Amino acid sequence: MAKLSPMMEQYFRIKEQHKDHILFYRLGDFYEMFYDDAILASKELELTLTGRDCGQEERAPMCGVPYHSCEGYIARLIKKGYKVAICEQMEDPRLAKGVVKREVIRVVTPGTLVETSMLDEGQNNFIASICPEGEQYGLAVADISTGEIHAAQFTDPDDSTLKNELSRFAPNEIVFHPAFLDKKEMAEFIRNRLSCCAECLREEQYDFSEAQRRVLEQFGKSDLSELSLDQRPLAVQAIGGLLDYLTETQMNGVDRLVSLDLYSESQFMALDLTARRNLELTETMRTGEKKGTLLWVLDRTRTAMGKRLIRQYVEQPLLSPAVIGRRLDAVDELYQDTMLRDTVRERLGGIYDMERLMTKIVFGNCTPRDVRTFGAAIAALPALRSCLEGTKSRFLREIYQEMDELTDIADRIGRAIVDDPPITLKDGFVIRDGYSxxxxxxxxxxxxxxxxxxxxxxxxxxxxxxxxxxxxxxxxxxxxxxxxxxxxxxxxxxxxxxxxxxxxxxxxxxxxxxxxxxxxxxxxxxxxxxxxxxxxLREFISGHLFRIQRTAGAVARLDVFASFAESAMQNGYVRPMVDLSGVIRIEDGRHPVVEQLLDGGQFVANSLYLDRGENTVAIITGPNMAGKSTYMRQCALIVLMAQIGCFVPARSASIGIVDGIYTRVGASDDLATGQSTFMVEMNEVADILKNATRDSLLILDEIGRGTSTYDGMSIARAVIEYIADKKKLGAKTLFATHYHELTVLEDSIVGIRNFNIACRKRGEEIIFLRKIVPGGADESYGIEVSKLAGIPDEIIRRAFEILGALESGNPVNERRSRQPRKPAAEDQLTLAAYEKSPVERELEKIDVDSLSPREALTRLYELKAFLRK
Structure with missing residues (x-):
C-alpha cells in the first residue's frame, strides 16, 4: 500500500479515537469528511461526494460543509441519531511548520447541544445518567445549555419510579452503568416509549472514589455532606459518571454546572408517561403540537427561562401544601395588583435568554453580538427588581433578594463592546473606543x-x-x-x-x-x-457564573408566577384551596383547554366531589361523544393545576393533595411489542393497581371493552370492587363505562356513586346537554350517535329494526334483497325443506353475547364455508 500523505496520516490517528463518530475535520474554511464518514454524510445530508488525493492510487471519498454554517448540518445528523466529533485547527496555518496541528475540541451528541439554533428555547435539553444496584437507583439529569443538574437516589423494585422520573425529564440522551443492561424491560421502555439515544459507559466511569472526587471538585466542596450526598452513594456515582462523560465529549464547559439540585421523588406527584400523554400536558396525542395542551393555555411567559420553567412546573406538580400555598400567594399578589403584574410583564419582555447566553460565554463559542445581547439583558434587571420592592408574599420577596442587579457586569460590557458589533471577531471593530x-x-x-x-x-x-x-x-x-x-x-x-x-x-x-x-x-x-x-471579558463574566445563574433562576420564577396570574385574569380562574383533607371538591369546573378551543360556544361547567368515604368511586355512564372523557380529564387537570400552584377554571375548588394521577383512556395495538389492544389495556390497568394509593386519582375509561362483552364486564366490575375496597386500595376514581349493569354496584358497595351525562331525545335525534347528573344512564344512544357520525340512513333504520327485535326478545329477521318473485310452483315447500341447514344448526349453538368482535368475525367466515359445501 502506498504511503498516506502526512495530512491523511493525521486524519486517521484522530479518527481512530472516534470510530463511532462522524469526524468533521477542519481544512481551511470547511469541515471535511473522508471515506465512510463522507459516504454516509453525503447520503444523509444530500451533499456532493467528491475525492481527494491522499498519497494512494485511489482518491479518498470526500465531502464537506462550510465551517461558518455547519450548525444546520450537525443538527440534521444529530436528529438522525449520529454523534459528530468536531476536529479543529489548533494553530494558524500561515505559521505552522508542516501539517497544521488539529484536535477534537468537542463531540456533539443529542444530550449535549448548546447551540441555540439547534434547541427549542422553551424546552430543556436533558441528558440522564443511571446507576443501578439491586432495587436501588441513582439518577442524575443535566442540561448543560442552562447549567441545571438534578440528582436523586431511590428504591424502586418494579422500575415504576425510574420510568416516571425519565418521563418527567424526557431526556434526549441517556448514559448508564453496565449493570443497567440487565434491565431488559427498561431497555424496551427507553427504546419504544422515550425514543432517545442511549449509551452504556465503562464501569470505571461510575467508580465511587473517582465519582466522589469529581463531584466535590465540580461543586467546590470538601465533603459529600455539604451537598447532602453522604447517604446517597448511587446518586454520587450517577453524577460522577455523567460528569466524566461530559468531560470526555465536551472537553471544556463542564464548569457551567455550578449548583446541584438534590431532590426526592416524593416531592412530586406521580405521573407516568401514559398519564402525561392522555392529559396532553405539553403536547397533543394526535399531532404532538403545543397548541391544544395545558401548557399552551398557561404559558404567557415573556422570557426563554420562564418558558422552560413553566414546562417543568406543569410536568412536576408538588405534594407539599405549604410550598403550593406559597406559590399561590405569589400568583395571588400579582393577580390582585394589575399595575404590578403589567409592569413586571412589560419589563420581563426586555430580558433575553441569560442562561443559554451564559453557556455560550462559558464554552467560549459566543459572538460579540451574544455578549452585547447578554449585556442588554442584565442591564434591564435593576428596573425589573425595583418592581418587587415592598411585595408581601414570601416567594416574591425571595425573588427580590435573589435577583442581583449585576450592574458591574453590565457596566463592563457596555464599556467594552460597541453598540452594534459585527457577527464575528474577525470582522474587527468589536471593542469600543476608549476601553484600551x-x-x-x-x-x-x-x-x-x-x-x-x-x-x-x-x-x-x-x-x-x-x-x-x-x-x-x-x-x-x-x-x-x-x-x-x-x-x-x-x-x-x-x-x-x-x-x-x-x-x-x-x-x-x-x-x-x-x-x-x-x-x-x-x-x-x-x-x-x-x-x-x-x-x-468572557473570563470576567464567567467568573460571576453563580451570581448570574441565581439571578436567571429568580427571573424565570417571577416570569412563571406572572404568567399564571395573567392566565387566571384572562380566563376567569380562581384560587384553589389545597390541603391534606383527602377531599376533592370542584364547583362548576371547566376544561382549561377545551373552553379555549370553542369557537364562540359556551363551555358547560360541571362539579365534582370525591372523598375517602361515601364518594370514592364515580361510575359515569352515557353515550359516546356526550362528554364523559372531557369531564374526567378536566377534573384531573384542575387537580394538577392546583398542585403546580396555579389558579383553576372553576367557581371554587378545594383540593386534597393527590399523590399521583393514573389514566387508562383510549386503546390501540402496540405494534412495536406485538401486544393487542386488550393486552395494552390490561397492562396499563395492572400498572395502575400496582402503583396507585388511596391518595391517588384514577381516570379509567371503558375498562374491558377490548374483549367479549361478558369478559369485559366481569373485569370492569372486579376492578371497581378492588378500587372501592378501602382495605385494598380506596383510591378516588372516575370510571366511565358503557356497561350499564355496573350501576347496580352503588347499592351494594359503600363509596360508589352513579353519574351520567344528561341527554335529550327527540324521535331518532339526540341532543347532548354535557351536564353531569346523579344516577345511571337509561340508554346507550349508540344508534343515535352513529347517525351524528354520518352513518347512512339505511343502516340507521335497519339498526333500529334490529334493536327493536332484540329488546322485544323476538328473532332478528334477515333482510332479503329484492329479487324477482319466482313462479308459484317453485314456492311449494317439501318435507325436506323443513330440515334445518348446517348453518342454522351452527347458529343455534352460538352465544352471541360471549363473543369478542374478533371471535365473531372468525365464526362468520366458518359459516360462509358451510354455504360453499
Whole structure:
C-alpha cells in the first residue's frame, strides 16, 4: 500500500479515537469528511461526494460543509441519531511548520447541544445518567445549555419510579452503568416509549472514589455532606459518571454546572408517561403540537427561562401544601395588583435568554453580538427588581433578594463592546473606543493612516522646503517620498534613496519605514488585541457564573408566577384551596383547554366531589361523544393545576393533595411489542393497581371493552370492587363505562356513586346537554350517535329494526334483497325443506353475547364455508 500523505496520516490517528463518530475535520474554511464518514454524510445530508488525493492510487471519498454554517448540518445528523466529533485547527496555518496541528475540541451528541439554533428555547435539553444496584437507583439529569443538574437516589423494585422520573425529564440522551443492561424491560421502555439515544459507559466511569472526587471538585466542596450526598452513594456515582462523560465529549464547559439540585421523588406527584400523554400536558396525542395542551393555555411567559420553567412546573406538580400555598400567594399578589403584574410583564419582555447566553460565554463559542445581547439583558434587571420592592408574599420577596442587579457586569460590557458589533471577531471593530489606550493607538493607525501620512508629508515639505514633495506607495517598495529632479539639492542627508525615475528620485526615511511596518501590521495586531480583550471579558463574566445563574433562576420564577396570574385574569380562574383533607371538591369546573378551543360556544361547567368515604368511586355512564372523557380529564387537570400552584377554571375548588394521577383512556395495538389492544389495556390497568394509593386519582375509561362483552364486564366490575375496597386500595376514581349493569354496584358497595351525562331525545335525534347528573344512564344512544357520525340512513333504520327485535326478545329477521318473485310452483315447500341447514344448526349453538368482535368475525367466515359445501 502506498504511503498516506502526512495530512491523511493525521486524519486517521484522530479518527481512530472516534470510530463511532462522524469526524468533521477542519481544512481551511470547511469541515471535511473522508471515506465512510463522507459516504454516509453525503447520503444523509444530500451533499456532493467528491475525492481527494491522499498519497494512494485511489482518491479518498470526500465531502464537506462550510465551517461558518455547519450548525444546520450537525443538527440534521444529530436528529438522525449520529454523534459528530468536531476536529479543529489548533494553530494558524500561515505559521505552522508542516501539517497544521488539529484536535477534537468537542463531540456533539443529542444530550449535549448548546447551540441555540439547534434547541427549542422553551424546552430543556436533558441528558440522564443511571446507576443501578439491586432495587436501588441513582439518577442524575443535566442540561448543560442552562447549567441545571438534578440528582436523586431511590428504591424502586418494579422500575415504576425510574420510568416516571425519565418521563418527567424526557431526556434526549441517556448514559448508564453496565449493570443497567440487565434491565431488559427498561431497555424496551427507553427504546419504544422515550425514543432517545442511549449509551452504556465503562464501569470505571461510575467508580465511587473517582465519582466522589469529581463531584466535590465540580461543586467546590470538601465533603459529600455539604451537598447532602453522604447517604446517597448511587446518586454520587450517577453524577460522577455523567460528569466524566461530559468531560470526555465536551472537553471544556463542564464548569457551567455550578449548583446541584438534590431532590426526592416524593416531592412530586406521580405521573407516568401514559398519564402525561392522555392529559396532553405539553403536547397533543394526535399531532404532538403545543397548541391544544395545558401548557399552551398557561404559558404567557415573556422570557426563554420562564418558558422552560413553566414546562417543568406543569410536568412536576408538588405534594407539599405549604410550598403550593406559597406559590399561590405569589400568583395571588400579582393577580390582585394589575399595575404590578403589567409592569413586571412589560419589563420581563426586555430580558433575553441569560442562561443559554451564559453557556455560550462559558464554552467560549459566543459572538460579540451574544455578549452585547447578554449585556442588554442584565442591564434591564435593576428596573425589573425595583418592581418587587415592598411585595408581601414570601416567594416574591425571595425573588427580590435573589435577583442581583449585576450592574458591574453590565457596566463592563457596555464599556467594552460597541453598540452594534459585527457577527464575528474577525470582522474587527468589536471593542469600543476608549476601553484600551493601546488598542486605540493601534486602531488609529488602521483608521487614520491617511491622516498620519498627510501629516508626515506636510512636515517634510516644511522641513526641506520642497513644495511638491509627496508620499506614495507601491507593493514593491512600500511607502516612499518622491522628489522631482529640480529639487534634488534640497534632499536632507537622512533620506535613503530607493529608486531612480526619469522625473526624479524616491526615498525612504526611518520614520516612514517604521510607520509602514506599523500600518501594515496594525490590522492584524488590532484583531489580535481585540480577541485578547474579548477573551478577558468572557473570563470576567464567567467568573460571576453563580451570581448570574441565581439571578436567571429568580427571573424565570417571577416570569412563571406572572404568567399564571395573567392566565387566571384572562380566563376567569380562581384560587384553589389545597390541603391534606383527602377531599376533592370542584364547583362548576371547566376544561382549561377545551373552553379555549370553542369557537364562540359556551363551555358547560360541571362539579365534582370525591372523598375517602361515601364518594370514592364515580361510575359515569352515557353515550359516546356526550362528554364523559372531557369531564374526567378536566377534573384531573384542575387537580394538577392546583398542585403546580396555579389558579383553576372553576367557581371554587378545594383540593386534597393527590399523590399521583393514573389514566387508562383510549386503546390501540402496540405494534412495536406485538401486544393487542386488550393486552395494552390490561397492562396499563395492572400498572395502575400496582402503583396507585388511596391518595391517588384514577381516570379509567371503558375498562374491558377490548374483549367479549361478558369478559369485559366481569373485569370492569372486579376492578371497581378492588378500587372501592378501602382495605385494598380506596383510591378516588372516575370510571366511565358503557356497561350499564355496573350501576347496580352503588347499592351494594359503600363509596360508589352513579353519574351520567344528561341527554335529550327527540324521535331518532339526540341532543347532548354535557351536564353531569346523579344516577345511571337509561340508554346507550349508540344508534343515535352513529347517525351524528354520518352513518347512512339505511343502516340507521335497519339498526333500529334490529334493536327493536332484540329488546322485544323476538328473532332478528334477515333482510332479503329484492329479487324477482319466482313462479308459484317453485314456492311449494317439501318435507325436506323443513330440515334445518348446517348453518342454522351452527347458529343455534352460538352465544352471541360471549363473543369478542374478533371471535365473531372468525365464526362468520366458518359459516360462509358451510354455504360453499
Amino acid at each position: 489606550a493601546e488598542l486605540d493607538e493601534v486602531r488609529s493607525l488602521v483608521t487614520g493612516s491617511r491622516e498620519y501620512l498627510a501629516g508626515i508629508e506636510s512636515r517634510e515639505r516644511e522641513r526641506t522646503g520642497i513644495k511638491n514633495l509627496r508620499i506614495g506607495y507601491n507593493k514593491v517598495f512600500g511607502y516612499y517620498i518622491e522628489v522631482t529632479k529640480s529639487n534634488l539639492e534640497l534632499v536632507p542627508a537622512d533620506y535613503i534613496r530607493k529608486q531612480t525615475l526619469s522625473t526624479g528620485e524616491r526615498y525612504i526615511t526611518e520614520e516612514l519605514k517604521d510607520l509602514e511596518g506599523r500600518i501594515l501590521t496594525a490590522s492584524e495586531k488590532m484583531l489580535t488585541m481585540e480577541s485578547e480583550l474579548f477573551r478577558e
